[in-house]
Structure formats: C-alpha cells, structure tokens
Amino acid sequence: MIQIRARAAGAAGVVAGVLLLTACGGDQAGSSGGGSNYVGGTGEVTQVAVEDRQPAPDLSGDTVDGDRLSLSDYRGQVVVLNVWGSWCPPCRAEASGFARVAEDTADQGVQFVGINTKEYSRENAQSFERSHGIEYPSLSDPDGRMLLEFPSGTLNAQSIPTTLVIDREGRIAARALTALTEDGLRDLIAPVLAEE
Template sequence: MIQFRSARVALAAAATGALALTACTADGAGPSGGDTNIVQGSGDITHVAAADRQEAPDLAGETIEGERLALSDFRGQVIVLNVWGSWCAPCIAEADDLVRVAEATADQGVQFVGINTRDNSRVNAAEFEEAHGVPYPSLYDPDGRLLLEFPRGSLNPQAIPSTLIIDREGRIAARALTALSEERLTEALDPVLQEG
C-alpha cells in the first residue's frame, strides 16, 4: 500500500511538472490553456550579471534528425537555446524572427539550438523546421526530460516558448519566457556578444 501511495505521489508531481512546462505563451496574454490554470511566461527578459550566472546543464540527446548533440559541443560560443513545439502558436509566430537572428549572427560565434518538446512525432517537428527554414539543430524531447535537467532555483525554461542565452563559458546570461521578435532577441543577445 505504501509503494502504491508513493507511486501516486510521484505521478502527481510529474503531471504537475509537465503542466508547468506545457504553457504555450503569448506576450502578456492570459492563460493559454483555457481553464487549465497553467502558469505562463511574464513576457519579461531576465538578464544576469556575469558574476552571478549559473552553469547551464550540458543537455545532450538526439536531434529531430536522429543525430547526437550536446550543448558542450558548442563551448566557447554564445548559445541561444530555444524551447518550442510545432503545436504552439507563439512558437510559430517567433520562428522566422529566430531564423533571421541565427543567420545574422552565425559568423559572430553564436550557435542556436532548439529543444523541441511535447511533439509526439518527429515528423511534425521536422515539417515545422522545413516550413520556417530553420538552419540550426533541435534536440527532440517529446516528454520534457531535458527541461528537467536544469537545477531547481536556476534561471530555467518554465514556459513554451522559452529562450535562454548561454555565454561563452556555458553560463546562463539571460532568459525570456515569451515569444521573441527579432529586435528583442538582438537586444538581449548583443550585451553577451560584447563580453568578448
């Protein structure tokens, strides 16, 4: 009986975590899940001073195309880590802006990496990337396990979409819990690029 109760508690905790991570947000909009009480992003971009930054976890796994990838493959570069789903309207809205910034900063030591989450089919994710001409890889994370690797209390992705900027030393420099325009992403990225 005790094992059954422990399993129920673990399942309830996992379901609560999954709900928190499935919040598809729009800039300043109300709850995106109707009456599901999902917490969504504030629309703010949080910046962290270099002395106060925490190490990002070395996320690793298979890409949508089935290739192995780890964030540590890009150590020494600034990483823009975008959490998205093909089903998420704000993700669709920001996709072309992210592609433009990725292309504009590719020769400045910036590497974009996506985390595709909550897509039960790689086909949907691949079609999304093809439709938007996404030039960078995305880790395929249908059950959100990679997102749970961020330490509790860290500047972690808490909504979909979320975008993190990771500095050249592998530390989280900024986080946006909202869809980003080309201008807002560029403004958040520029100070990290200037750190040299």
C-alpha cells in the same frame, strides 16, 4: 462570512480566466502536444551579471533529424537555446525571426539550438523547421525531461516558448519567458555577444 467566500470564489474565477487566456494550447487540430495546455510565459526578460551566472546543464541527446548533439560541443560560443513546439502558436510566431537572426549571427560565434518539447511526432517538428527556414539543430525532448535538468534556483525554462542565452563559459546569461520579436531577440543576445 458569505461575502468573503463570494469574493474568494470570484478571485479564483479571475485567476482561472487569466491562466486560460495565457495558455499555449496543444489541443489544435493536428497538434502533437498530447492534448495538454501549457501556461504561457510571464513576459519576463532577465539578464544576469557575469559574477552571478550559474552553469547551464550539458543537455545532450538526439536531434529532431536523428543526429546526436551536446551543448558542450558549443563551449566557447554564445548559445541561444529556444524551447518550442510546433503545436504552440507563440512558437510559430517567433520562428522565422529566430531563423533570420541565427543566420545573421552565425559568423559572430553565435550558435542556435532548439529544444523541441512535448512533440510526439518528429515529422511535425521537421515540417515546422522546414516551413520556417530553421537550419539550426533542435534536440528532441518529447516527454519534457530535458527541461527538468536545469537545477532548482537557476533560470530554467518555465514556459513554452522560453529562450535562454548561454555565455561562452557555458553559463546562463539571459532568459526570456515570452515569444520574442526579431529585434527583441537581437537585444537579448547583444550584451552577451559583446563580452570578451
């Protein structure tokens, strides 16, 4: 009986260690993540067949720059929706690549939109966008409520960063629960962009 408890305690310690190592921390100096840690992505990338896609919620609200934005404004375009925070190291790692791909694909009918979440200072978010050359809009979601608008059972944002690709009909076509390289991002978008 004691051996079983010792094994269970050991297994719990391993799981806790793995979660700690994969956490996207918000406790860094100057962070605005509210002092909380968020479990990073699983690395899973999911592509959804056209017939199995679910509609994305029509997220709307104020952007980091104070403008109004609704995802439905971009119906008919492929939308790349990226969940990020300036306090998140993997978000910083992928940001400049996202800015380049957004610029490269804009004339192909691709619109990038960010969701800046758990960010309590718009100045930090604006500084992040400037330093990484991000010119596409980002919805401001300081309390994470927008992420809860994805219906249960859909490909929702489960980690930070998460990237979703929404097809021209407003349906979720792909999701990446990981930071993406520039090539990985292009690979995620390409099949959806090729659809008629």
